[in-house]
Amino acid sequence: MVVKSRRLQRSRLSAALFTAMLLPLATGAFAQEGADSSSGDAQSQETSRATEIDKITVTGSLIPQTELETFSPVMTITAEDIRSRGFTSVSDVLQQNAVSTGGVQGAQTSASFxxxxxxxxxxxxxPGYTKYLIDGRPMANYPALYNGSDTFNNISNIPIxxxxxxxxxxxxxxxxxxSDAIAGVINIKLKKQMDGTSLNLRGGWYGEGGGSSFRISVADGFSAADGRLNGLVGVQYEQRDPIWAYQRDLTKQYNTDGTSPPLASRDFLVYGYKDISNFGFGNFGYVPLPPEAEGCAxxxxxxxxxxxxxxxxxxxxxxxxxxxxxxxxxxNEKEATQFMGHLTYDFNDNAQLYADLLYSHEKVGYxxxxNYTWWGTGVKWGYFYDPxxxxxxxxxxxFAPEDMGPEGYRNSMNFDASDAYQAALGVKGYFGExxxxxxxxxxHTRYELEERNFVRWADPINDYFQDKVLGPQQGWDPYFGAxxxxxxxxxxxxxxxxxxxxxxxxxxxNSRSETSDTMIRGQVTNASLFELPGGDAGLAIALEWGRQKxxxxxxxxxxxxxxxxxxxVAGGGERDRHAATAELRMPLLDMLTLTTSGRYDSFSPDGGQKLDKTTYSVGLEFRPVDSLMFRGKYGTAFRAPTLSDQFQGRSGFYTxxxxxxxxxxxxxxxNDPAQxxxxxxxxxxxxxxxxxSGNLELEPINADVWNAGVVWAPTSSLSFTADYYSWDIDNEVTQQSSDALMFQEYRCRAGIDDINSPTCVQTLAQVTRQASNNFVTEIYTPKINVSKRKMEAATASFNYLLGTDNWGxxxxxxxYTRILKHDRTIYEGxxxxxxxxxxxxxxxxxxxxxxxxxxxxxxxSSTLYMNWMGETPNYIASVSTAGYDAPGAKKLDDYYTFNASVSYQALENxxxxxxxxxxxxxxxxxxGSYPGSTGSPYNSSNYSVYGRSFYLEARYNFGN
Structure with a gap:
């Protein structure tokens, strides 16, 4: 077995932290893998290993070490945490984590990219500022672009x-x-060993309706060739019904409790300038219902x-x-199947072959x-003249559901089908003795996506309404001839x-897209390079080559x-990537450890100029006593221009x-939403x-980052951590939203902002207006390196284990996470x-x-899990440049949700x-500050209207 380690001299700090990780595993069939007596040696080896805490490789370091807490804070959510807290997916785990303070587009937006x-x-x-790993290897990027412009990782297709x-x-x-590891790194570790076969069945439903789900997973561990060949295979299948907005009181109709009365949708509307001889704003409006409409009957x-x-x-x-x-x-409705396999073969005590495969097939419907299922004359003709x-x-x-047939809107659903692969093959071991x-x-990672979009064909739909309603064209209007x-x-x-x-x-x-990343990597490590007063120094050196597409x-x-x-949006491109990394860990004294690391990255896009970046970090751990550690790190980080940043074609969109x-x-x-x-x-x-469009001249986003904190374990069953983080980010790639661009243009033209300022000059160049009537006809939202950002945040955590004689x-x-500072400058000056x-x-x-x-x-066993979110602005505050000073603006109350679970070990397995x-x-x-014209009177980036859900689960371990 290719494992060499030196055992830890356990401090109170390590004992407290390790116990906090292990105790929740004392229950659960999955957690008791290998409990069958026939597993014998394997079980005793695991017990010994857990007791002695051999050197391990922790996320945040390439060098195996004996400490569970280092200069880089790591938050760990175990499989038992996931199960007992009711999380239904990896995205659910992370979205309900304290560090997830940023609102993101999700299924509730209904029409995101x-x-x-x-x-x-x-x-x-x-989202693209976070690096995602699976078993320490980078995930494949999602082929479609977040908000139509940015590369990111999809975390919905990992078998929970x-x-x-x-x-x-x-x-x-x-x-x-x-690249990408500016906000942080998330490493998802899949199971690697299991004695026997485990089966998990789970079914769920929502109290408010919709969203019923079923999930089954099977995993089996095996060993052969006198223990030299070991592996694990697992399959997970999931099916979920959609939740429709009409199944929730808050979203089934236009807002009834807003700042204005509810406004019905304009499903049959005739509007325009009703008196062309007096052309102007005063005569713009809706044409009265004609007698033929019979009052909409x-x-x-x-x-x-x-x-x-x-x-x-x-x-x-x-x-x-x-x-x-x-x-x-x-x-979304969802059907997904995932498969994973892990295999190792020991050639001898110093060489081990390993192979990993993760495959996911996912289909979602939405x-x-x-609001997006309609037709109008404006797209083809602009206006027409009615004599x-x-x-x-x-x-x-x-278009109404009755227009579409017996299944209504189900006949016009959209479907995204994806296949994602991650395969790894390699050999690891020691050089001799x-x-x-x-x-x-x-x-090699690969992500393939097929989007099956329901569409209206331009010529057929225009011809249909011209034949049925408009009739033949009778020339041109007598006033403008246009x-x-x-x-x-x-x-x-x-x-x-x-x-x-x-x-x-x-x-x-049908639209098709894909991403791929092939990487060859070699690393050599010596965890006992030379001896220092505080212990053995360690060194790791790694070289990488990759091809991204x-x-x-x-x-x-x-x-x-x-x-x-x-x-x-269209585009595509490829580039080569090279990197070299080195890390040196030096226990200078019993109480002081210094760790430094440096990395060089270069990217060579096809048809573009090479760009490179060097980053480094210096970390310190100071342990004045066994139960206390002070830690800190300073370094640099970056994000390379993504392939979509560089190769996105000149693409158009309607908005x-x-x-x-x-x-x-x-x-x-x-500034007044009602007006x-x-x-x-x-x-x-x-x-x-x-x-x-993309830009091959883009440069990396740069960041100076540092953190400082303390870890304290006053007893072996109690520990606390507190950490402070700072980011100074510049050269950010910026693409403005259309609405923000239009609002800024108003401020410039109205003289609220200096029309000669850099922002106004840039804004007016991005908005095209018709010379005749000053109407907006086109907007341009380019990507450029220009923005700066400064952020500060603090996190804190605690773990406490209490054992009693009678109560268990x-x-x-x-x-806890608090954002202390978030300042941004969009344009220089x-x-x-x-x-x-x-x-x-x-x-x-x-x-x-x-x-x-x-x-x-x-x-x-039973768990109660609370998720708390602090105050957020109401709608009026978020849409007015006056912010909280706007009439009616305020902060919404804190928001709490609770998950609860009860588990019973009915049989041994x-x-x-x-x-x-x-x-x-x-x-x-x-x-109450939303107007009556909205059908979603809440911030879907921060909150959910899904409501209470229930799940029944059975987990069975067949043993060897």
Whole structure:
């Protein structure tokens, strides 16, 4: 067996921390792998190893060592923690962790660019600032781009039942792990050994409806060839139903408790300039319902009978429903299968072959909602002239579930199917009888994604409505000679559509994308390089070569205009990567250890210039007594331009923007959501074309990082940690949101900001307006190295183990994170924005904490897990530049959720569990500042409306 180690002289600190890790494993069939007496030697070896605590390799260091806590804080969530706290996925584990303070897009957004993926924002930084590893090897990047522009990792496809532990390493770690490790590193360790076969069955449901799930996993460990061949194989299968917005009271209809009355959707709308001879804002509005509409009677059965005649003050009448927000998914339906295999073969005492394989196939289904399932004349014709009205007119028509057939909106679902692979092969061991070890191997990751998008075909849908409603074009308008003339049949417009007709102009378009990363890596290590007063010095040196690839190929019809109202992001490229890493650990004294590391990375993109980066770190551990350690680290970190940053093609997209400037010119205050709501539709919800592209000239994002902290174990059963982190980040790649760009443009044109400032000059260059009427026609959101950011955060944790004679054992642990500072400068020369006190730029909480208590007695165990989130801004505070000074702005109350579980060891090899997540059925805190025009009166980046869920679980170990 290729293991050489020196045993730890156990300090009280190590004993406390190690006991805290092991005690929760005292219950559970999976945790008792090898409990069968036939496992004999293996079990005794494991017990001995656990008792003596041999040198181990911890996340945050390449050198095996005897300390569980080092200069780099590591948070560990074990498999038993995952099970007892009710977590349903790896993303659930991480999103409910205290370091996950940043809001991210998820399934509740319904129409994000990466609807089928899940991620976190560690310390409020962007998802791409966190490095994800599986068994110490980098994960494959998700092929689609987060928010349409950024590369990130999807963590929804990792088999949760086959995870041994998850380690979170906060702070900059690039000197060991390279690019992306600015916010921190997350290492997901899969199971590597098991005696016999284990079977896990789990079923769940939500009290509010929807989201029912079933999961089964099987894992089997084996040994052969006189113990020289060892392995583990495991399979997990999961199926989950969607949650629809109509299944939750808060999202089934337009907001009934907002700052304005509920506003029904405009499903049948005729709007425009009703008196062309008096062209201007004063005559813009809705054209009255014609007699042929029969007061919406012809369509009042749509949307479940909720369609009817509606009126918006200042605009006019139309046909709509208050319940259309319910026709979107809040949580994706899902079917997933994962397989993992781990194999080792000992050639001799000094050489071991290893092979690992992780494969995942995942299919998710979702619906973007009624707001995105419509047709209008504006996309093709802009406006048309109706001589009977003597006005420039547009038609808008939403599609109801009854238009789509018996299954309604299920007939227009979107589906993402993905296949992800990670394979590793290598050999490790020792050079003869020396203390030099080696690990030479290769890893290949690949992620393939197929997005099957429900679309409206541009020519068929326009032809259908022209044939049925508009009729033939009758020339050009008499005033400008620029707008086509139609005399619509309004009676035909205010009619339902047959499912056959709907199918004639809709269908599916398939887009394919993939990422891959091939890496060859060699490392040599000597944990006993030479002796120092405090112990043996250690050295590790590693060399890497890799080839990275990204390709996103949308269906060509997204790019040539064949698809109505939708376009796509395209691009692709490859690059070589080289890296060299060295780490030196030196116990200078019994109480003082110094660790240094350095790394050189270079990237050579095809067709672009080579870029490289050197990073380093210096860490100190000071132990004045056995029970106390002070620690600190200073270093540098970076993020290389991603392949999408470099190779994203000149891609277009359609988006709806609010023209804050023209709204302000029309007398509507952009700082007042209610007034913007009343701004004419053509300005407050204007569809424009946007462009974005990659940049081969981008440079790395740089960061100076440091942390300092203390670990204290006053007794062998109690420990505390507290750490402070600082980031100074510059050269950030920035791409503004369309809405933020339009709001900034208003501020510049209105003279609120200096029109000659760098921000205003850049902003006005990115917004294109028509010369004739000043309407926005196009926006450009480029990627450039320009922004700076400074952040400070603090974390704290504790573990306490209490054993009693009569009441069993109690295990408590807690984690707390507070963001102390988050300042950002978007463009050079601009004032710095305080993201903590300016809710317009960030709605993330400053504080987050978790607390867990577990009771174990005999065959019973129970856990109560609390997740706490501090105050966040309400809606008005987040949309007004006045922030908390805006009328009605305030902070929402703290938010608590509780998970609870009870487990019973029914038989020696059978454990039964009942789990309840969100025990008190907490919904997002009430926010009365949302207007009546929203169907989601809560911040979906921070809160969930899923509510209480229940799970039954059975875990059986068949033994050898």
């Amino acid at each position: 990466t609807q089928g993926a899940e991620t976190i924002g560690m310390f409020g930084l962007d 039942d086959l995870v041994e532990s998850i380690e979170i390493l906060p702070g900059g770690q690039s000197s060991l792990y390279g 012809n369509v009042d059965h749509l949307f479940g009978g909720t369609e009817g005649e509606r009126f918006r003050p200042g605009s006019g009448e139309y046909c709509g429903s208050f319940f259309t927000p319910g026709y979107r998914t809040l949580r 619906h973007v909602g009624s 009977d009205v003597d006005g420039l007119i547009n038609l808008q028509r939403g 020396s203390d030099w070890s080696y690990d030479f191997g290769g890893t 707008y086509p003339v139609f005399t619509p049949d309004y009676g035909a417009f205010y009619q339902p559509i047959s499912p056959e007709d709907f199918a004639s102009f809709t269908g599916y378009a 990204w390709d996103y190929t949308p269906d060509s019809r997204f790019l040539d205009g064949s698809i109505w109202g939708t376009t796509a 709806f923007v609010t023209d804050y400037y023209l709204c302000s010119q029309a007398g509507f205050d952009p 913007i709501d009343a701004c004419p539709t053509q300005l407050s919800n204007r569809q424009v074309f946007g462009t974005q 054992q109690f295990v408590f642990d807690g984690n 601009d004032p710095t924005t305080d993201y903590l006190d300016n809710p317009y730029y960030s709605t993330d909480p400053k504080d987050r904490a978790t607390l867990s208590g577990t009771w174990i007695k005999g065959d019973w 059978l454990e039964l569990s009942f789990l309840v997540n969100n025990l008190t059925n907490e919904m997002p805190p009430f926010d």
